[in-house]
Amino acid sequence: MSLNVSDLSISRGGVKVLEGMGFTTIPGQAVIFRGPNGIGKTTLLRTLAGLQPVLGGRIEVDPENLVYSGHLDGLKAMLSVGENLAFWASVYGNRDITEAVKAFELNKLLERLAGTLSAGQKRRTSLARFPVSGRSIWIADEPTVSLDSKAANMFKRCVEQHLELGGMAIIATHVDIGLPAAIEIDLSLHKPGVEKMRKIHEV
Amino acid sequence: MSLNVSDLSISRGGVKVLEGMGFTTIPGQAVIFRGPNGIGKTTLLRTLAGLQPVLGGRIEVDPENLVYSGHLDGLKAMLSVGENLAFWASVYGNRDITEAVKAFELNKLLERLAGTLSAGQKRRTSLARFPVSGRSIWIADEPTVSLDSKAANMFKRCVEQHLELGGMAIIATHVDIGLPAAIEIDLSLHKPGVEKMRKIHEV
Amino acid sequence: MNSLWQYANPRKFNDTADKILPWIAVLSTTCLFTGLTWGAFFTPPAERFQDSVKIIYLHVPSAMMAINAWLMMLAASLIWLVRRHYVSAMAARAAAPVGIVMTLIAMVTGAIWGQPTWGTWWAWDPRLTSFLILFMFYIGYVALWSAIENDDIAADLTSILCLVGSVFAVLSRYAVNFWNQGLHQGASLSLDREKNVADVYYTPLLLCIAGFALVFIALVLLRTRTEIHARRIRSLQLRERGDDNA
Amino acid sequence: MGALVSRDLKLAVRAGGGFGLGVAFFLILVSMVSFGVGPQGDLLSRISTGMLWVGAILSCLLSLDRIFALDWEDGSLELLATSPLPLELVVLAKALVHWLTTGLPLVFASPIFGALLNLEGPGYIAIAFSLLVGTPALSMIGAFGAALTVGIKRGGLLLSLLVLPFYVPTLIFGALMARTGANGSDYTSYLLLLSGITCGTIALLPFAAAAVLKINLR
Amino acid sequence: MGALVSRDLKLAVRAGGGFGLGVAFFLILVSMVSFGVGPQGDLLSRISTGMLWVGAILSCLLSLDRIFALDWEDGSLELLATSPLPLELVVLAKALVHWLTTGLPLVFASPIFGALLNLEGPGYIAIAFSLLVGTPALSMIGAFGAALTVGIKRGGLLLSLLVLPFYVPTLIFGALMARTGANGSDYTSYLLLLSGITCGTIALLPFAAAAVLKINLR
Numbered sequence A, B: 001m002s003l004n005v006s007d008l009s010i011s012r013g014g015v016k017v018l019e020g021m022g023f024t025t026i027p028g029q030a031v032i033f034r035g036p037n038g039i040g041k042t043t044l045l046r047t048l049a050g051l052q053p054v055l056g057g058r059i060e061v062d063p064e065n066l067v068y069s070g071h072l073d074g075l076k077a078m079l080s081v082g083e084n085l086a087f088w089a090s091v092y093g094n095r096d097i098t099e100a101v102k103a104f105e106l107n108k109l110l111e112r113l114a115g116t117l118s119a120g121q122k123r124r125t126s127l128a129r130f131p132v133s134g135r136s137i138w139i140a141d142e143p144t145v146s147l148d149s150k151a152a153n154m155f156k157r158c159v160e161q162h163l164e165l166g167g168m169a170i171i172a173t174h175v176d177i178g179l180p181a182a183i184e185i186d187l188s189l190h191k192p193g194v195e196k197m198r199k200i201h202e203v
Numbered sequence C: 001m002n003s004l005w006q007y008a009n010p011r012k013f014n015d016t017a018d019k020i021l022p023w024i025a026v027l028s029t030t031c032l033f034t035g036l037t038w039g040a041f042f043t044p045p046a047e048r049f050q051d052s053v054k055i056i057y058l059h060v061p062s063a064m065m066a067i068n069a070w071l072m073m074l075a076a077s078l079i080w081l082v083r084r085h086y087v088s089a090m091a092a093r094a095a096a097p098v099g100i101v102m103t104l105i106a107m108v109t110g111a112i113w114g115q116p117t118w119g120t121w122w123a124w125d126p127r128l129t130s131f132l133i134l135f136m137f138y139i140g141y142v143a144l145w146s147a148i149e150n151d152d153i154a155a156d157l158t159s160i161l162c163l164v165g166s167v168f169a170v171l172s173r174y175a176v177n178f179w180n181q182g183l184h185q186g187a188s189l190s191l192d193r194e195k196n197v198a199d200v201y202y203t204p205l206l207l208c209i210a211g212f213a214l215v216f217i218a219l220v221l222l223r224t225r226t227e228i229h230a231r232r233i234r235s236l237q238l239r240e241r242g243d244d245n246a
Numbered sequence D, E: 001m002g003a004l005v006s007r008d009l010k011l012a013v014r015a016g017g018g019f020g021l022g023v024a025f026f027l028i029l030v031s032m033v034s035f036g037v038g039p040q041g042d043l044l045s046r047i048s049t050g051m052l053w054v055g056a057i058l059s060c061l062l063s064l065d066r067i068f069a070l071d072w073e074d075g076s077l078e079l080l081a082t083s084p085l086p087l088e089l090v091v092l093a094k095a096l097v098h099w100l101t102t103g104l105p106l107v108f109a110s111p112i113f114g115a116l117l118n119l120e121g122p123g124y125i126a127i128a129f130s131l132l133v134g135t136p137a138l139s140m141i142g143a144f145g146a147a148l149t150v151g152i153k154r155g156g157l158l159l160s161l162l163v164l165p166f167y168v169p170t171l172i173f174g175a176l177m178a179r180t181g182a183n184g185s186d187y188t189s190y191l192l193l194l195s196g197i198t199c200g201t202i203a204l205l206p207f208a209a210a211a212v213l214k215i216n217l218r
């Protein structure tokens, strides 16, 4: 069930961007990655999701437990919000989208075509894919971009509830999401060549 | 030189989204629009920039003074950062991009193809178009999305400097940009049908 | 000698290439020079083709090399996909433009030959047609290489393209035979050569073929070496870039 | 996979790129050929089956870049690749939708367009039958090409360039089958060859395409 | 406008979609026609000028969606519309780049492809000349069509459908001019008509296209 990363190094575009990463997540635990622009947050999350090859080290996880969401929304402009969510639900073998709709207060938008939403409304719809997937490890890249404070709070509560039920969340962000119990990992410590001690973040 | 808006109403996708907007900006002044997702910030900024027709009311401004930047970055993936900026400079009749490069610390990225930048690096490049344009009224839609705190600060200082030199800035944002002297306008007050008094924001 | 794979080490490859390139260059020039002069000046004109027969010394070797270059790319692609040796990816990339040039030479000399003999620059003979198709595969391969920024991704994609493409190239050859079985221009010609002129034309032709093969090898070695250097420069630039990511 | 097929069909219909578009393009192409060649009936009749096949290939080509590019641009492809659906099935579903929206309508429309080009009597069934058997291969090969070029912005022309040589065997056997049929001869051998190609591509290319997609997503 | 032209040329070359691609597509198309129609030289020779023109139109079509769609997707078009550059000039620059990368290379390549289709002697100059005069109109009309469909995701097929009818006059006069030339007759009248169309489109369509773009940007 858990995610176990040891001595991971990753590269992007032929350049090593992070090295010596290690951490473990157990059910109920969230991990938050921080670090300046271009440090490698997106690359790391894509690697965890299995989209990119690892350069060195190991990632131990059952890919069946993962669900990933990146910088892009992945919404079909010509489908309604409800249809978008229902599609992802059936891809993940679920039927029910009502909980996700409630968590992100999408009921009023359900019939709207995704192409006619504002930036924040799109983001909300795309985040609703997490609960819809029914998977236990959520990987989210800057989830609260473009969200107003109310919507950011919806996301926070949704994650908290997921953690309570024994889920895990791995989030990269620049702003504060409001999960005080989460492990925060500063990726600047894992920049290749940084001399500072690289303690392995353990839970 | 200034921007004068009175009794403006605008619509998006056939629905009226804001009404009774009015404000004036004079040189050295910034205006910040706030409001929840979907209230109409993007629509308003696009209308000010002349991309959308007004439904009612007036916008008095010389379009020659405006420069607009939206949710999208408008970068060419196959051009380097320097080439991207140089292109926009020559469209706006300028030659010099060194100041903008300095303001957003892009010198190390200058030779990189824009397609190989991280989300925040792209955003920084796209914001550098403001100083490059040499125009006096900057219209920015959620400029600090994906930026780390250091880069957000670069933007803040760049705007401050622009204001000091007699420029104006009109910004829509969900997060705090750090311009205490700016006029903040809460767009929820201008939602059609909201009964509350609609005072005209004056400078 | 340990294993052939040691030459897949870029540095070792470069050293070896540096050593043997001059020899190959000298050898290929000798072969080509002897073969071409012999063929051009010291063979009798054929009864049906007059002097135009001499174009055979360019046409046949380049046609053979055009096909061999693709076969070499196929082998190199397989090696890259299975063993991940960088040199093989670069060699495949290096061979493609040489192959294009060889195909072009074969088609142009063929066209020049065709004008006096068949009375036309081009006919949809199965052999010529399959060469045209080969040419298209080459162009697609090179176009894909040059359209992709990232070297590793480009190497992976083009090697899969080369594999799948080879299957379809063979299929096309087969299909073209069905499509145009009526004309048979090529056959009468080769009969002609084997029956009447084999002895006189054969030795210089062999020399020319050897010369072309050596030129091909030399060019591929040279281009692979250049590619290795270019890659090294690129990776040095990238390493430098590693610091300014912030 | 069913969900993906029905979603993509829905999208194809809503985006105005549904079943009619390929047919309409085909129609216009056929008239272009008449304009270009001139109105001689006998000439048109001799080139009709060939032109119908070339037209089918072109209307396939023009819609190929929709197979993956949209999903790539809006990030859905990344999400699909991390979803429980195997990429091979994704490729198959995409090729199927492409065929349903492009190839299949052509099968039904081809006899009508044959009439525009003075096609001879027995040719009507032969052309429709050859298209029915051959167009699935076109969609499948096209999906492979689209997967190869998915990372390249607006690679439409490059995609056509890559894919067209792959279409040669299908085109040759398809057009031969239709031409033989139009002459009233027996076309079983071509039919067998054509179906062999179609089955082979459907059996093998999804794997190649999925591998290529994975590489492109890196 | 110069900056835009040079930027777009640079992009066309870097994206691997430079000058050669259209020509290569043209080449493949010509061979496709032969594969479809069969290898009979006399037949091919009779349809050669027409097919060359149809091929030119198709390789234009396949690259049309690059004219505005990329700039639309990444937001540059919005930024260009709010910039000091008038949209009419933007349209002109885009059409010019399209012609330089697609139409002009075809002019030079057409005689070679004529040889593949057994074109007759005097036809070589006539086909190249007719393409030189006619292709600018194709690019300009195409830019207008691209502006019309810019808001539609992957509207490639719809775009072709919209644009093809507009191409008919150019195609008819162009192909007539080339065919007359290949027969060794005098084609001045067709030349005049063709240049009339080209001049007219260049003079008027930029305004229409700019208006359409403004509407689409709303």
Ligand code: HEM
Pocket (backbone or CB within 6 Å): C056, C059, C060, C063, C064, C106, C107, C108, C109, C110, C111, C112, C113, C114, C115, C117, C118, C121, C122, C127, C128, C131, C132, C189, C190, C193
């Ligand atoms: C543009 C056109 C032509 C192309 C693409 C072409 C291509 C080829 C190819 C692929 C081969 C086979 C090489 C090999 O595997 O050994 C070949 C061989 C040959 N070609 Fe051509 N050819 C063309 C025109 C001609 C013409 C016009 C003639 C003479 C009239 C000609 C005479 C020959 C001869 C004599 C051989 C060697 C025969 C043999 O090894 O069986 N070719 N050509």
Ligand SMILES: Nc1ncnc2c1ncn2[C@@H]1O[C@H](COP(=O)(O)OP(=O)(O)OP(=O)(O)O)[C@@H](O)[C@H]1O
Pocket (backbone or CB within 6 Å): A012, A013, A014, A017, A036, A037, A038, A039, A040, A041, A042, A043, A044, B115, B116, B117, B118, B119, B120, B121, B146, C245
């Ligand atoms: N497609 C690409 N090709 C080559 N290099 C890339 C590519 N994408 C990103 N990079 C580089 O890799 C490094 C890591 O990028 P990444 O996107 O992971 O950063 P990030 O931490 O997510 O930044 P941000 O906070 O700006 O999103 C950066 O230096 C970036 O410039």
Ligand SMILES: Nc1ncnc2c1ncn2[C@@H]1O[C@H](COP(=O)(O)OP(=O)(O)OP(=O)(O)O)[C@@H](O)[C@H]1O
Pocket (backbone or CB within 6 Å): A115, A116, A117, A118, A119, A120, A121, A146, B012, B013, B014, B017, B035, B036, B037, B038, B039, B040, B041, B042, B043, B044
């Ligand atoms: N293309 C469109 N067609 C129709 N309606 C739209 C379109 N884009 C946005 N809308 C609707 O218009 C309203 C205003 O949208 P707008 O994008 O201006 O909001 P916003 O304040 O910028 O929101 P955000 O903070 O999420 O970016 C919203 O209700 C939105 O759903």
Ligand SMILES: [Mg+2]
Pocket (backbone or CB within 6 Å): A041, A042, A043, A071, A141, B118, B119, B120
């Ligand atoms: Mg990122």
Ligand SMILES: [Mg+2]
Pocket (backbone or CB within 6 Å): A118, A119, A120, B041, B042, B043, B071, B141
């Ligand atoms: Mg907005």
